Amino acid sequence: MAHDVVRALGYLCLGTRLRRIGEQVQADSQRIMDSLDVPLQAGQYPLLAAISRLGPLSVGELAEALGVTQPGVTRAAGLLTKAGYLKVRKGKDDQRIRRLSLTGAGEALIARSRAEIWPMIEAAVRDVCDGLEGSLIAQLDGLEDALKEKPLHRRAFENEGNRR
Amino acid sequence: MAHDVVRALGYLCLGTRLRRIGEQVQADSQRIMDSLDVPLQAGQYPLLAAISRLGPLSVGELAEALGVTQPGVTRAAGLLTKAGYLKVRKGKDDQRIRRLSLTGAGEALIARSRAEIWPMIEAAVRDVCDGLEGSLIAQLDGLEDALKEKPLHRRAFENEGNRR
DNA sequence: ACATAAAATATAACACGTTATATAACAAGG
């Protein structure tokens, strides 16, 4: 990146910067998932993981647990339901509530993810963050440099034994 | 946030986390800008700042300088042109190139921003980042906590004298 | 019991990033 203005602007562009790096990390993670034929978008994992961890949740509880707005959850959950990983049942007591839980396919996907996908992604992310230090800005600089030098998907498939 | 799953998942959800915090920082910055009647979206500042810093740039050069894709720049520049802050002139030599530069209104907006808006936003962001230390994850935890406790717009308008 | 408020979810409209592809101008070899 010749003369990266967002980086040069430092604290003034922190929001833009965080978003940009987050998108890069997600895109790299997506490549790992695609290579392993995981039929999901990277951003859909947290929703499934939340239900897997906490049990069936309502739309509102999910929004709270994920730190996003309720309409975002409504849409994401709709897609995952259509894809067959979630099922909905109305609250028996309160008919407004739609409680979301994993289907069999959803449970299977989570089981596989927990066993082989997540450890791989997490190791790659740990690897790229390894050695970062200093101020937040300094660590973001380092993270971007490290991602550019060797993206997560290369770390996932090449660095099987060099965790410290 | 009761049981924040994205935070709990740590390195596995780093991409989602960075995006989420970046969106929060931008939303808070937007509130500062709205209060000061700055007629822009927060995300449009880097593009104007790049041209202000580096002089007239082509679409491709902007994409490079901002670290985003070319279609993203084409659209953002189109909006800023329609809003009257940018003007386009075709390359005299190479007719494919569209060189973007600031209009009078654009120059004026940048002058005002440099004088009063940017220092305010930057001070607020520095304030919220002040005292962060440790690993990247630890600093992100701290940043989210600090933003929740006192958002940027409150820091901008209340903390005029407590920079250390 | 019934009007009214509150809560849970859905829908609409928009912001802004991406990838894939189309178009237009330039460059180059036969």
Next chain:
DNA sequence: CCTTGTTATATAACGTGTTATATTTTATGT
């Protein structure tokens, strides 16, 4: 010169976040 490839930009389609508002169900006060 004229096909053919490359480069610069534009357009289209989509992903996923937001805010604002509508809809449906539950709770409440008189």
